[in-house]
Amino acid sequence: MKNLDDLNWPAISTTVNEKGFAQLSGLLTKADCAHLINFYTQDKLFRSTINMQRYRFGQGEYKYFSYPLPPLIQQLREQLYTPLAAVANQWANLLGSDTTYPQSHVDFISTCHQHKQNRPTPLILHYQTGGFNTLHQDLYGEIYFPFQVVIVLSQQKEDYQGGEFVMTEQLPRAQSRANVLTPNQGDALIFTTNFRPVKGTRGYYKSKMKHGISEVMSGERYALGIIFHDAA
Numbered sequence: 001m002k003n004l005d006d007l008n009w010p011a012i013s014t015t016v017n018e019k020g021f022a023q024l025s026g027l028l029t030k031a032d033c034a035h036l037i038n039f040y041t042q043d044k045l046f047r048s049t050i051n052m053q054r055y056r057f058g059q060g061e062y063k064y065f066s067y068p069l070p071p072l073i074q075q076l077r078e079q080l081y082t083p084l085a086a087v088a089n090q091w092a093n094l095l096g097s098d099t100t101y102p103q104s105h106v107d108f109i110s111t112c113h114q115h116k117q118n119r120p121t122p123l124i125l126h127y128q129t130g131g132f133n134t135l136h137q138d139l140y141g142e143i144y145f146p147f148q149v150v151i152v153l154s155q156q157k158e159d160y161q162g163g164e165f166v167m168t169e170q171l172p173r174a175q176s177r178a179n180v181l182t183p184n185q186g187d188a189l190i191f192t193t194n195f196r197p198v199k200g201t202r203g204y205y206k207s208k209m210k211h212g213i214s215e216v217m218s219g220e221r222y223a224l225g226i227i228f229h230d231a232a
Helices: 009-019 030-041 071-094 105-114
Strands: 021-024 046-051 061-065 123-127 132-136 147-152 160-162 165-170 176-181 188-192 195-200 203-213 216-219 221-227
Touching: 009 021, 009 071, 009 188, 009 195, 021 176, 030 071, 030 123, 030 221, 071 105, 071 147, 071 195, 071 221, 123 132, 188 203
Parallel strands: none
Antiparallel strands: 021 188, 046 061, 061 123, 123 221, 132 203, 147 188, 147 221, 160 216, 165 176, 165 203, 195 203
């Protein structure tokens, strides 16, 4: 895994502010990705399995990890949270919110648990040919963190075709704008869970964003989702 302290967080923050998302290239090695994919068949690591088609979320499957999280996932969750908490607090200030996100993820999770959100939310997603994920948001309860991260564990054009990451933004008094991203194996995408602040004529307003996965045309696509808040 790349040393997160070596990343250019001011530049990442600027991109997140301007677009609602940012890509981190080569966050995980190929060996890291294989290690995480191998978890998928180890049922004892997971608290639940979701069939997307059953709930009309799309076509595919994902599994939520149980506590304790595997060390690599716990490390990613804690270390990615801290620089993003600084941006989250900036956003809250711009929007006039009195919400304050603590500097450490341990303290944030404590807040989740005080609100009876006790179930871990990191997950691995698995798509096969024909698989897709409808546009959505991952909120899970009253307490949520405004950012999440997905790390692609498979390589497009080698392991699968299609399966692009799609983000839409609802523009004021206009149609939605779409961004289509094709991260490589090991790349991470930081993106807003719900909205981003945008400056208007009367100050900042919330621009709503959603994310999903386009249809996988062939092969298999795995991804790791790092959601920082726990679920009710």
